[in-house]
Amino acid sequence: MAATPQTNGRSNSDTYRSHPYIKRMKYVIFPTNTKILWWDFLLILVVCYYALAIPYHFGIGGGYKLYSNIRFFIFNTCLDAIFITDSILVFFRAYRDKDGRIIFSHRSIALRYIKSGWFFVNLLASTPTVLILYIDYKQEYLVKSLHSSGVRFYFFLGLFKLFRLYGLNGRIKHLMDTSEFVSGLWVKINIMTAKMFQFLLVIILLTHWLGCIWGFVAFVEVGSFEKELMLSTPNWMGNWQKINTVPGGLYALGWENTTGRYWLCMFWASQTITSIGYGDILPVTTAEYALANFLMLSSGIFWAYVTAVIVEIVTNANKLNRDSIQRWNDASQMVCDFAAQNLPEKMTGTTAGVKASKRVRLFLTDERDHCTRNTLDEKNALTLSEAYPTLDVLSPELRKVCALHLTHTYLETIPYLSSKYLSTDDQTEIALQCRTLEFAAGEHFSSHPEFGRGILIFKYGLALTSRTLLKTNLSWTRALGGHAAEVNEVLIEDDYCKEQQLVYHFVSYTKVLFVPRSAIINMLKKNPAAWKESARWRYFRAALILFSLKGDELEVV
DSSP states (O other), rough: OOOOEEEEEEHHHHHHHHHHHHHTTTTTTOOOOOHHHHHHHHHHHHHHHHHHHHHHHIIIITTTHHHHHHHHHHHHHHHHHHHHHHHHHHHGGGOTTTTSOOOHHHHHHHHHHHHHHHHHHHHTTTTHHHHHHHHOOOHHHHHHHHSHHHHHHHHHHHGGGGGGGGGGGHHHHHHHHHHHHHHHHHHSSSSHHHHHHHHHHHHHHHHHHHHHHHHHHHHHHHHHHHHHHHHHHHHHHHHHHHHHTTTTOOOOOOOHHHHHHHHHHHHHHHHTTTOOSSOOOOSSSSHHHHHHHHHHHHHHHHHHHHHHHHHHHHHOOOOHHHHHHHHHHHHHHHHTSSSOOOEEEEEEEESOOOOOOHHHOOOOOOOHOOOOOEEEOOOSSHHHHHHHHGGGOHHHHHHHHHHHHHHHHHHHHHHHHHGSSOOOOHHHHHHOOOOEEEOOOOOOOSBTTTSSSHHHHHHHHEEEEEEESSSSSOEEEEEOOBSSSSSSEEEGGTTTTTTSSSSEEESSSSEEEEEHHHHHHHHHHHHHHHHHIIHHHHHHHHHHHHHHHTTTOOOOO
């Protein structure tokens, strides 16, 4: 038996593992990594905590508990460490490009991270302000509070942690697309209920921020929440307390009275946002009047937005959202009615190894995200006229022009259908017979049950090709970004070497322009030059390739 080839004393497997690209992949965190999903979940909780805690510590507590309570200090220092760790982990996290390909090059990941600007935001957000203040400014803070310039600098630097809220949506979407538990839970939730719950959370959060800002202005005016200073220095909180002090009533002054102070500020924020305005809480200083004017004007704009969104949620005025919500609800009902939740892979035909319920959810989500119009398509496999109904009401000349605008660039990638052989009328005729097809990740395709075989021109998405339905001998498609995938084999008759004909395996949600074979053959019959000079040679080449794959002798007729 022949010995295994060696390279410098090492086996082929060792040589393979030592390849620079393979070694580099050891330090790449891929999107489906279970540990990174848990990490994202933890980071979402941390960001949500900061969204509530930072405004509270700034405007209500004045940061006092952060430096007077050692447990509070340790807890917040640990959260700062989580931010620092996450900022570093991003340099090792692979990502998907717009076509669904996973990019795991460290250089590409780093460039994308830095160019997006998030590196600098995360760098500032990761500054351990609590630790710095505790070590260098604790005594100065307890004595001078905000009157110290160093304290003010690090105090306001901590606000950068709130910018992490902006990137929270991407983390949540990643969890929904990747986590089986989260995606399964999302399928069962009514979309209207989820939107209303999300909107209520936004209202509560903004009211919380507004109240904390209103408390913070008094803190800045005085520089402390000490009772004597609050009563002796002009500010709205001390003025309200002088007028409304009653036995057993709410008392907002003093470092320890954070609960009473918070509910007083929330009361002002709630009546300002809702335009009720009892008038019992009044600004005193020029800065307070200026801020109150700004907050009240902002609240008026926000309340108009609140009214508009509530109307949209209740009436579903937006057709795209209405169609999407209806499809989600129908899909949820269908999934709940599955008689068998799990079926063998040989029966489902998937190459992705995921449940049917998740495939349905991903398909509908991607369809909604990639929709370029204000309505979802009523069905798959639409003609141009069905996808763009305006074509049917235009004049014949304008209809031809618009159809060419939609498809000319794609048809030029097919040599025998290009303008070199076809007139504009012929290309228009082909264009109006094209159809848009959509595929979910895990599907495979060789021919359409109604329209047969044809050419796939990828608009977006990613697929692998093979010569069988099996997962072996897969190769990347050569056609992405508006190019035809395979222009030779479609010319071959349907029953010739059928077992060896090309099969597409879709890796991500994919949308293609489908040119039916019947339309191609009819057009070639009308244009002998296109057949003689281009198509027939491609036909012979495809036939030889299929024949060689089959391995049978060619019968000359």
